[in-house]
Amino acid sequence: MLMGRTGPFILCLNPWVYDFAAHDFFARPLGLLYLAGLLRSVGFQVAVLDCASRPPGSRGPRGRWPKESLPTPLPLQGLPRRYSRYGLSMAQVQDGLARQPRSPDAVLVTSLMTYWYPGVQAGIALVRQHFPNAPVILGGIYATLCPEHARNYSGADYVHTGPGEEGLLSLLSDLIGLKAPPLELPDLDTLPYPAWDLLADRRMLPLVTSRGCPLSCDYCASRLLVSRFRRRQPDNVIAELRYWHKRFGVTDVAFYDDALLYGADDHLLPVLEGVVRLELPLRFHTPNGLHVSLIDRRLAGWLKRANFATLRLGLETTATGADRRDRKIQAGDLEKALAALREAGFKPEDLGVYLLMGLPHQEDEEVAESIRQVRRLRATPVLAQYSPIPQTALWDEAVKVSRYDLAADPLYHNNSLFPCWPEFSWERYTRLKNLAAGRDERRK
Ligand code: B12
Ligand code: SF4
Numbered sequence: 001m002l003m004g005r006t007g008p009f010i011l012c013l014n015p016w017v018y019d020f021a022a023h024d025f026f027a028r029p030l031g032l033l034y035l036a037g038l039l040r041s042v043g044f045q046v047a048v049l050d051c052a053s054r055p056p057g058s059r060g061p062r063g064r065w066p067k068e069s070l071p072t073p074l075p076l077q078g079l080p081r082r083y084s085r086y087g088l089s090m091a092q093v094q095d096g097l098a099r100q101p102r103s104p105d106a107v108l109v110t111s112l113m114t115y116w117y118p119g120v121q122a123g124i125a126l127v128r129q130h131f132p133n134a135p136v137i138l139g140g141i142y143a144t145l146c147p148e149h150a151r152n153y154s155g156a157d158y159v160h161t162g163p164g165e166e167g168l169l170s171l172l173s174d175l176i177g178l179k180a181p182p183l184e185l186p187d188l189d190t191l192p193y194p195a196w197d198l199l200a201d202r203r204m205l206p207l208v209t210s211r212g213c214p215l216s217c218d219y220c221a222s223r224l225l226v227s228r229f230r231r232r233q234p235d236n237v238i239a240e241l242r243y244w245h246k247r248f249g250v251t252d253v254a255f256y257d258d259a260l261l262y263g264a265d266d267h268l269l270p271v272l273e274g275v276v277r278l279e280l281p282l283r284f285h286t287p288n289g290l291h292v293s294l295i296d297r298r299l300a301g302w303l304k305r306a307n308f309a310t311l312r313l314g315l316e317t318t319a320t321g322a323d324r325r326d327r328k329i330q331a332g333d334l335e336k337a338l339a340a341l342r343e344a345g346f347k348p349e350d351l352g353v354y355l356l357m358g359l360p361h362q363e364d365e366e367v368a369e370s371i372r373q374v375r376r377l378r379a380t381p382v383l384a385q386y387s388p389i390p391q392t393a394l395w396d397e398a399v400k401v402s403r404y405d406l407a408a409d410p411l412y413h414n415n416s417l418f419p420c421w422p423e424f425s426w427e428r429y430t431r432l433k434n435l436a437a438g439r440d441e442r443r444k
Contacts, residue, residue: 011104015123026254032110033194061204061252111142213258217326218393234270261294272306289314295337300344351379358386385415
């Protein structure tokens with residue numbers, strides 16, 4: 001443990017979202033909060049500034065981010081969409097930086113979507129204006145998936161790839177000469193809780209009970225971000241929920257797991273049993289899609305009993321065989337899962353089913369048929385637009401078909417561009433959106 005009340009001071013920054021469209025759908029900088037928790041546990045003084053947050057007055061665990069229009073970046077000009085900065089205003093962030101107790105010994109900056117890097121650049125530039133002597137370390141998903149780009153263009157002094165827990169303390173010692181004691185290599189159960197209490201907005205708790213995914217779908221980056229699937233002990237998860245509920249009365253909890261339902265008998269089910277047994281008045285959300293094939297009647301019953309309010313299932317497409325880009329679903333799985341969930345008491349509007357559109361070579365009719373099937377099964381189709389991700393199995397194909405030079409600039413990974421369509425088309429998009437909303441079919 002570092003001694004004294006005034007240990008080294010680390011500022012953790014979650015930059016703004018820069019995009020054509022964005023919505024705070026239970027989004028919090030969980031990875032950064034884990035690192036803040038870890039540093040605090042060994043004696044660092046830590047502060048968190050979350051630029052991608054909503055002002056305290058706005059309601060609910062999710063909602064619209066305030067936005068300010070920005071000039072569209074040069075490579076994307078001509079697209080009929082307005083580019084914006086989402087989150088706190090520039091003045092609020094400047095004020096947040098000015099209020100820091102002193103100049104930080106280092107600044108940790110996180111990153112999420114690869115194509116949000118202009119927000120990372122802007123955040124780092126602002127930090128440099130305020131704290132010219134503080135080294136800036138960038139990590140997170142953009143940094144891991146596009147390390148060369150991040151090294152060349154983010155403005156950070158150091159770009160870290162992969163999970164931050166293992167290398168962060170030695171990195172800080174190297175960069176700023178801090179003498180932190182060697183850390184027992186943390187497993188997921190000995191890791192301190194994320195420093196969620198340092199967020200100004202505590203209306204919703206982001207929770208992860210595992211890291212990585214046992215599967216490997218062609219369009220997904222999970223394996224590249226975390227190579228090994230690991231899970232926390234159920235008791236550890238229950239203890240965390242109890243802790244935050246007791247301390248701050250939190251009720252809304254969003255799971256960020258890639259494979260929350262995997263091996264549920266000795267993982268999620270004991271967690272939910274614990275929540276029900278302890279009568280914790282929580283409400284759960286799964287903004288990241290759940291595995292359809294793993295939902296049976298027993299599990300569905302527990303999801304209802306434990307008060308899951310926002311359910312998203314990851315179907316992606318009803319295509320079968322070689323047309324599928326993943327290995328997570330077999331014929332009949334969706335029918336079985338939805339029947340079990342409805343029997344447990346979930347209503348069609350509770351059951352959002354993600355359908356992936358904009359994949360290379362994907363015909364609109366495939367998406368339309370998936371939409372119809374989801375509607376026939378009395379669930380709600382939710383369209384998710386494909387974002388090509390470097391190093392994934394589908395990347396080369398995406399590069400081949402895209403009208404953009406995907407490899408030249410991560411801005412082109414933006415799913416709002418439909419980068420794998422021959423051109424951007426509001427008509428094409430609107431037709432499928434209407435169909436998903438149940439409008440088009442009725443008019444026919
Ligand atoms: C939860 C999640 C979401 C949440 C929101 C999360 C958030 N914070 O905003 C929701 C469900 C809303 C979401 C939405 C989307 N998502 Co998402 N999401 C994820 C997911 C599953 C987990 C991210 C996470 O928080 N992990 C948990 C924490 C603990 O890990 P972490 O943040 O990576 O942090 C660790 C390291 O990165 C590192 N680290 C992080 N910061 C720093 C800083 C420093 C200094 C250092 C040293 C280290 C470091 O250490 C941390 C601890 O180990 C990832 C997949 C994945 N496995 O990561 C996809 C992922 C990020 N999403 C992705 C996509 C495509 C989307 C969508 C576009 C989906 C769609 N088509 O609609 C939307 C767009 C969102 C929007 N608002 O517009 C892609 C990224 C695509 C891209 N081009 O970058 C991913 C990678 C999934 C995939 N398909 O492969 N997402
Ligand atoms: S199951 Fe989900 S998280 Fe796992 S590899 Fe496939 S898409 Fe990614």
